[in-house]
Amino acid sequence: MTTGAPAGAADLEAGLRKAEPCKACHGADGNATIPGTPSLAGQPVYFTHWQLIKFRDGRRKDPQMSPFATNLSDTDMADLAAFYAAQRPQARPAVTEPAKVEAGRQLATLHHCVSCHRPGLTGHEQVPRLAGQDLAYLVKLLRGFKAQTAGDLDGTMTTAAQPLSEADIENLAHYMATLPPVPSPSR
Amino acid sequence: MLRITLTSVAVLLALAFAIGPLADAQQAQPQPAPTWKQGQPANMADSTLAPIAQPPAPKAAGEIPVDKIKVPAGFKVSLWAHGINNAREMVWGDKGTLFVSSRVAGNVYAVVDNGGSREVKVIAKGLNLPNGVAFRNGTLYIAEVSRITKMVGIEDKLDNPPAMEVVYDILPRDLPHGWKHLAFGPDGKLYFNIGAPCNICLPPDTHANLSRVNPDGTGFEYVAHGVRNSVGFDWHPVTKRLYFTTHARDWMGEDSPSDRFDVVTRKGQHFGYPFCHAGDMLDPEFGKGKSCNDYVKPLIKTGPHVAGNGVEFYTGAMFPAEYQNRAFLAQRGSWNRSKKIGFRVMMVTIDAKGGVAKYEPFAEGWLQGEEIWGRPVYTRQMKDGSLLIADDYAGAIYRVSYSR
Numbered sequence: 001m002t003t004g005a006p007a008g009a010a011d012l013e014a015g016l017r018k019a020e021p022c023k024a025c026h027g028a029d030g031n032a033t034i035p036g037t038p039s040l041a042g043q044p045v046y047f048t049h050w051q052l053i054k055f056r057d058g059r060r061k062d063p064q065m066s067p068f069a070t071n072l073s074d075t076d077m078a079d080l081a082a083f084y085a086a087q088r089p090q091a092r093p094a095v096t097e098p099a100k101v102e103a104g105r106q107l108a109t110l111h112h113c114v115s116c117h118r119p120g121l122t123g124h125e126q127v128p129r130l131a132g133q134d135l136a137y138l139v140k141l142l143r144g145f146k147a148q149t150a151g152d153l154d155g156t157m158t159t160a161a162q163p164l165s166e167a168d169i170e171n172l173a174h175y176m177a178t179l180p181p182v183p184s185p186s187r
Numbered sequence: 188m189l190r191i192t193l194t195s196v197a198v199l200l201a202l203a204f205a206i207g208p209l210a211d212a213q214q215a216q217p218q219p220a221p222t223w224k225q226g227q228p229a230n231m232a233d234s235t236l237a238p239i240a241q242p243p244a245p246k247a248a249g250e251i252p253v254d255k256i257k258v259p260a261g262f263k264v265s266l267w268a269h270g271i272n273n274a275r276e277m278v279w280g281d282k283g284t285l286f287v288s289s290r291v292a293g294n295v296y297a298v299v300d301n302g303g304s305r306e307v308k309v310i311a312k313g314l315n316l317p318n319g320v321a322f323r324n325g326t327l328y329i330a331e332v333s334r335i336t337k338m339v340g341i342e343d344k345l346d347n348p349p350a351m352e353v354v355y356d357i358l359p360r361d362l363p364h365g366w367k368h369l370a371f372g373p374d375g376k377l378y379f380n381i382g383a384p385c386n387i388c389l390p391p392d393t394h395a396n397l398s399r400v401n402p403d404g405t406g407f408e409y410v411a412h413g414v415r416n417s418v419g420f421d422w423h424p425v426t427k428r429l430y431f432t433t434h435a436r437d438w439m440g441e442d443s444p445s446d447r448f449d450v451v452t453r454k455g456q457h458f459g460y461p462f463c464h465a466g467d468m469l470d471p472e473f474g475k476g477k478s479c480n481d482y483v484k485p486l487i488k489t490g491p492h493v494a495g496n497g498v499e500f501y502t503g504a505m506f507p508a509e510y511q512n513r514a515f516l517a518q519r520g521s522w523n524r525s526k527k528i529g530f531r532v533m534m535v536t537i538d539a540k541g542g543v544a545k546y547e548p549f550a551e552g553w554l555q556g557e558e559i560w561g562r563p564v565y566t567r568q569m570k571d572g573s574l575l576i577a578d579d580y581a582g583a584i585y586r587v588s589y590s591r
Contacts, residue, residue, distance in 0.1 A: 046240055046242065046243055049243035049244065050243045050291075053243060053272075053292070054293075057293055057294070057312040057313040058312070058313040059293055059313045074244050074245075074272075077243070077244070078243075078244055081243075110216070110217045110218055111218045112218065112220040112221060112224060115220055115221050115224045116221055116237075125240035126240050126241065126243070152362070153241075153291050154290075154291050154316070154362065155316070155332075155361075155362020155363060155365065156221050156222065156362075156363075158362055159221070159222070159361075159362055159363060160218075160221060163218050
């Protein structure tokens with residue numbers, strides 16, 4: 001006999017129920033409308049689950065989000081991640097500037113974003129979808145990775161963000177926000 | 188001619204500055220790819236090979252097919268503990284607590300054996316890739332990317348762990364290959380690796396090595412150079428020599444270069460990275476003008492992309508006599524190869540002269556066809572001579588026992 005924290009099969013219905021407190025900011029179906037708050041709809045299961053672990057363990061901090069994650073169990077996280085992955089992502093309304101979008105498109109190539117985030121920046125496994133994500137949130141996160149306060153899984157994003165200037169961050173965010181929010185092909 | 192050339196350079200430089208601010212020029216530069224993608228040849232740009240994602244949660248007991256693990260006749264495998272997210276290195280406390288590290292999960296665990304069952308406690312969380320754990324005189328030492336810390340008297344305070352006191356915190360902060368194996372050597376010093384901050388690059392002199400420091404944080408020194416990333420080593424029980432595994436660079440082919448198993452015979456030896464791989468293959472970029480004969484050759488070429496992690500010499504009383512002083516090598520398994528390889532524990536028999544008599548499988552079965560369900564990453568002998576194997580993918584620990 002062994003004991004521990006078994007990870008049961010994720011439960012969509014339980015996820016819907018457990019997502020009740022999340023709705024106020026992230027939207028009923030994981031499509032948020034508040035600038036600076038990410039949409040979780042269609043994000044890969046591994047991604048959302050790992051982020052919740054990071055918030056719970058204090059590796060990623062946010063005054064609004066951190067308290068919600070404090071008491072989540074592994075099962076809660078699995079259910080929430082499965083629920084959000086099953087939702088259909090919608091584009092976030094954003095005022096983007098064509099010159100910044102074009103500069104961001106070039107930067108995304110120079111910085112190899114598709115290597116991990118996949119073509120179309122749709123995300124994959126532990127890597128989030130960036131396409132159609134909220135502009136203000138993208139800026140906030142990229143700044144956080146550069147400042148090494150965003151909480152990284154294995155260091156890939158922290159390393160990638162170091163050469164980015166403030167203008168680069170803005171341009172990249174404008175580009176990503178304009179891409180169609182195609183859900184990740186991996187769940 | 189020289190004068191003209193220098194003048195031309197000066198003119199070009201002046202032009203460059205006149206054209207625009209330096210910041211703009213830098214912006215247009217391609218940046219290094221993510222570590223795993225570096226060194227990928229142009230003709231493989233569309234390759235779908237990528238590191239295997241780490242699941243965010245450990246598998247439930249019922250999802251762990253222990254019976255698929257094959258071991259030699261007379262040996263038996265059981266599930267010893269589970270629910271340990273990303274379980275990696277294991278080390279015993281003086282009072283019988285098993286301390287278990289993790290990497291991306293950021294946790295250190297204490298596993299308390301209550302006879303028939305095991306209780307898992309998280310004693311530290313939110314750490315920076317805390318792969319290394321070592322124990323001595325009641326104190327647990329933990330290696331994160333850029334620091335080594337300790338918890339004094341931890342075994343008496345598992346539910347209220349003491350503060351982590353800094354032992355040494357001026358290690359490089361690079362995250363790629365920044366996670367560490369940590370172990371006490373026969374000289375009482377703490378040994379660890381400082382990996383190359385890349386797949387392939389000319390690393391700074393401070394990287395790609397094995398290093399050691401006194402447990403009080405004094406006396407830092409390099410032990411071996413040219414080591415790309417070793418996250419497993421141990422000392423031979425008789426000769427006291429240091430043996431280590433190394434992960435070789437990626438994107439140089441399905442079957443090359445081989446990973447390696449090495450022995451340090453003299454402090455300061457150079458094992459070839461980034462100039463020469465596996466002792467006989469010059470790097471296409473960094474090998475130019477170099478000779479593999481200038482570097483130490485591997486004791487064993489352990490196979491391409493196998494990802495050798497844990498090394499442990501067997502000294503227990505349970506396994507048959509021929510197992511004495513054999514080394515167990517846990518191979519976490521490949522990603523940069525279309526046909527998977529590794530995902531097994533190998534064993535090495537070293538002869539009286541220090542040569543390799545045999546290199547053969549000990550436990551395998553985490554890879555079924557091209558599907559994996561677990562990744563063996565470190566081993567640790569139990570007091571009774573049985574062998575624990577940690578699986579960071581399933582978040583489990585197995586016990587291998589023997590009875591004749």
